Amino acid sequence: MNYFKIANRNVTRQKRRSNMLAISIAFGTLIIILLQSLTSGLVANTEKSITTAMGGHIYIRGDELLESGKIVSKISDVDILQEALTSVDPSLIKDYQKRSEANGTLIFYGKTVSRSAVVGVDWNHEVTLYNDLNIIEGSLEEIADPQSIVLSQEAYEELEAGIGDKIIFNFQTVTGQENVEEYTIIAVAESNSSFGISSSYVSIVGLNKALGLEENEFQTLNIELFNGNNINKVQNTLETSIEDLGGTLPLPVSEEDSAMSSFGMMAMFTSDVEQEWTGTRFTITNLNDFLDVVLQVINIINLVSFVIFLIMILITMLGLVNTFRLIMNERVLEIGTMRAMGMQRKDVQKLLNLEGIIVAFRGVLYGIAAELVLSRIISLFTFNEIRNPAMQLLLKNGHISFPIEILYTLFVAAIVMGISLFAVSQPVRKALKKSVADELR
Amino acid sequence: MKNKKAIIIMILVLIMSSSLMAITVNEATEILKEIDEYSNFAGKSFSSTISMISEDPEDGIDKTVVYQFRDDDNDKFLMLLKEPSIKKGQGYLKIDDNLWFYDPESRKFSHTSLSEQFNASDANNSDFTSSSLLEDYKVTEVTEQTLGSYETYVLTLEALNDEVTYPQQKVWVSVKGFLVLKKEEYSKSNKLMRSSYYLKYIKLGENFIPTKTIFQDELVEGKKTTITLSDVSTKDIPDSVFTKSYVERVNN
Numbered sequence: 001m002n003y004f005k006i007a008n009r010n011v012t013r014q015k016r017r018s019n020m021l022a023i024s025i026a027f028g029t030l031i032i033i034l035l036q037s038l039t040s041g042l043v044a045n046t047e048k049s050i051t052t053a054m055g056g057h058i059y060i061r062g063d064e065l066l067e068s069g070k071i072v073s074k075i076s077d078v079d080i081l082q083e084a085l086t087s088v089d090p091s092l093i094k095d096y097q098k099r100s101e102a103n104g105t106l107i108f109y110g111k112t113v114s115r116s117a118v119v120g121v122d123w124n125h126e127v128t129l130y131n132d133l134n135i136i137e138g139s140l141e142e143i144a145d146p147q148s149i150v151l152s153q154e155a156y157e158e159l160e161a162g163i164g165d166k167i168i169f170n171f172q173t174v175t176g177q178e179n180v181e182e183y184t185i186i187a188v189a190e191s192n193s194s195f196g197i198s199s200s201y202v203s204i205v206g207l208n209k210a211l212g213l214e215e216n217e218f219q220t221l222n223i224e225l226f227n228g229n230n231i232n233k234v235q236n237t238l239e240t241s242i243e244d245l246g247g248t249l250p251l252p253v254s255e256e257d258s259a260m261s262s263f264g265m266m267a268m269f270t271s272d273v274e275q276e277w278t279g280t281r282f283t284i285t286n287l288n289d290f291l292d293v294v295l296q297v298i299n300i301i302n303l304v305s306f307v308i309f310l311i312m313i314l315i316t317m318l319g320l321v322n323t324f325r326l327i328m329n330e331r332v333l334e335i336g337t338m339r340a341m342g343m344q345r346k347d348v349q350k351l352l353n354l355e356g357i358i359v360a361f362r363g364v365l366y367g368i369a370a371e372l373v374l375s376r377i378i379s380l381f382t383f384n385e386i387r388n389p390a391m392q393l394l395l396k397n398g399h400i401s402f403p404i405e406i407l408y409t410l411f412v413a414a415i416v417m418g419i420s421l422f423a424v425s426q427p428v429r430k431a432l433k434k435s436v437a438d439e440l441r
Numbered sequence: 442m443k444n445k446k447a448i449i450i451m452i453l454v455l456i457m458s459s460s461l462m463a464i465t466v467n468e469a470t471e472i473l474k475e476i477d478e479y480s481n482f483a484g485k486s487f488s489s490t491i492s493m494i495s496e497d498p499e500d501g502i503d504k505t506v507v508y509q510f511r512d513d514d515n516d517k518f519l520m521l522l523k524e525p526s527i528k529k530g531q532g533y534l535k536i537d538d539n540l541w542f543y544d545p546e547s548r549k550f551s552h553t554s555l556s557e558q559f560n561a562s563d564a565n566n567s568d569f570t571s572s573s574l575l576e577d578y579k580v581t582e583v584t585e586q587t588l589g590s591y592e593t594y595v596l597t598l599e600a601l602n603d604e605v606t607y608p609q610q611k612v613w614v615s616v617k618g619f620l621v622l623k624k625e626e627y628s629k630s631n632k633l634m635r636s637s638y639y640l641k642y643i644k645l646g647e648n649f650i651p652t653k654t655i656f657q658d659e660l661v662e663g664k665k666t667t668i669t670l671s672d673v674s675t676k677d678i679p680d681s682v683f684t685k686s687y688v689e690r691v692n693n
Contacts, residue, residue, distance in 0.1 A: 179629040
């Protein structure tokens with residue numbers, strides 16, 4: 001007997017009722033898949049933004065203690081770092097970049113942009129950034145020139161400068177001396193402002209000289225991994241190796257401070273307890289330290305969406321139970337006839353359960369279709385006018401993105417159908433407890 | 442013939458007068474010592490009320506009033522903002538090598554440095570500390586120049602360490618009294634960053650203190666800060682003033 005054909009015909013027979021049930025299931029499915037897709041997009045975009053802006057997953061910063069007690073940001077113990085890098089399984093590391101950075105004021109004919117970050121990049125080596133920079137004006141042809149600058153869109157607009165114009169950058173050297181450099185704008189990169197600071201890019205060679213660093217020195221080493229899941233493993237290996245090689249790591253942050261640290265970002269700061277050392281002190285942080293803030297928000301959204309999902313499922317379940325109870329009452333005679341014609345109780349049960357599954361399946365399909373349509377519509381809107389750096393961090397080129405989570409969608413579909421089957425089976429079982437005579441009476 | 446004689450006499454007078462004025466680099470170094478001595482209040486405290494008028498082509502004119510307390514013997518200073526009301530209670534406290542900024546809104550102290558700008562003006566935090574020219578700079582060149590109606594020595598200074606705010610300076614010092622009348626401060630890349638004009642001085646015992654100074658930003662045209670000192674005093678200031686707890690409670 002073709003149960004599916006009969007069940008499908010029975011469901012289609014009551015079109016309006018079946019569709020209403022399917023729509024209520026679809027709505028619940030839509031909400032949970034849409035929210036999950038939204039949160040996945042937010043995490044992926046934040047990860048991508050930070051990885052691009054910072055140049056990797058793991059960030060090693062160097063500090064040196066001067067005789068005067070002043071701490072300057074630089075890595076001159078390059079050998080220790082190179083040696084430590086060899087201790088990491090090479091198949092885990094995709095690439096690494098050496099960077100220097102100065103924060104100061106960009107000036108162009110009386111217009112100023114304070115708190116501007118100018119990042120020194122080794123353009124011969126750092127291909128990822130070169131490819132990821134979204135150049136909206138000018139070109140990167142002259143990028144190797146130490147006096148060339150790729151200006152952030154934000155700074156470019158504020159300075160009201162043009163391609164080829166010379167701008168002044170006022171900043172402090174690593175030891176705190178005032179310095180001024182003149183740069184020619186060769187290109188403008190779409191703003192990838194992170195943490196409230198918009199970054200512009202220059203050659204590391206020129207910036208190092210201006211910062212008072214030697215040519216082979218740098219301030220941070222950023223490591224890009226093939227797989228973000230190996231962050232902690234690689235970081236632990238590096239820390240152990242640096243210590244073994246006689247390098248210095250910061251004193252651990254006290255438990256009290258750790259407990260007080262909101263959003264788990266304490267790892268980005270070193271302990272305030274006085275520490276004396278010679279050479280470079282290496283501070284290693286990673287993407288997760290930055291992502292913690294986003295993940296906390298994401299977890300809240302996920303929790304809310306899960307609660308909404310549970311409520312929707314509960315409502316749908318109650319709806320299904322009531323609707324199927326009504327259906328069973330309406331179809332007592334039909335059930336009695338089927339059984340009188342020789343159908344076993346379990347066969348009838350199978351048929352009725354299948355009807356429930358078909359309704360649930362339709363609901364899930366409608367929900368997935370609605371999610372795909374709605375998410376595409378939402379992702380068409382641009383939010384470029386929102387200048388909030390934290391917000392821009394969550395977007396992909398100014399758009400909210402909704403990646404398709406196939407496994408999660410299948411999981412939700414299975415859960416919804418399973419719960420629907422459970423909801424349907426109760427009134428069906430009750431209806432089938434009656435004798436055939438009672439059903440035909 | 443008469444003309445020839447007159448020219449020779451004039452040349453001789455010029456040579457003699459210039460040789461009278463000319464000083465060596467070593468003598469110029471003594472001038473730095475002199476400046477440090479009359480600028481610093483050894484054995485006594487110093488307090489004043491500072492009025493700062495900052496002119497910025499982008500942000501307009503901004504007035505700030507600050508109470509200044511100095512204990513040069515112990516390398517301490519305290520600057521407490523009185524005006525504008527929105528910044529009232531903010532303070533800069535220097536104890537030894539540490540400079541703290543206090544924000545009454547967050548009730549927190551944060552580290553800052555002497556080379557940072559004071560309250561977004563053209564003055565740096567280091568402009569309010571004791572003078573240490575002799576310790577931080579060496580004289581590389583001395584010339585003479587007339588500045589307005591004053592005869593001055595122009596000392597070209599080069600930093601002795603890489604931790605001072607300006608690696609190079611030119612200082613115009615009056616021949617009489619060795620008062621600093623003008624400064625030009627240069628970046629590491631030798632670009633003129635700021636010109637300072639010391640327009641008025643008052644004498645407090647053995648000390649001379651500029652009561653009107655103009656700091657002119659040479660990178661942003663039209664940007665300058667005028668500083669005027671009033672209520673200057675060398676009365677003793679209790680040690681308790683130079684403490685974090687004093688800064689926290691002074692405006693509560």
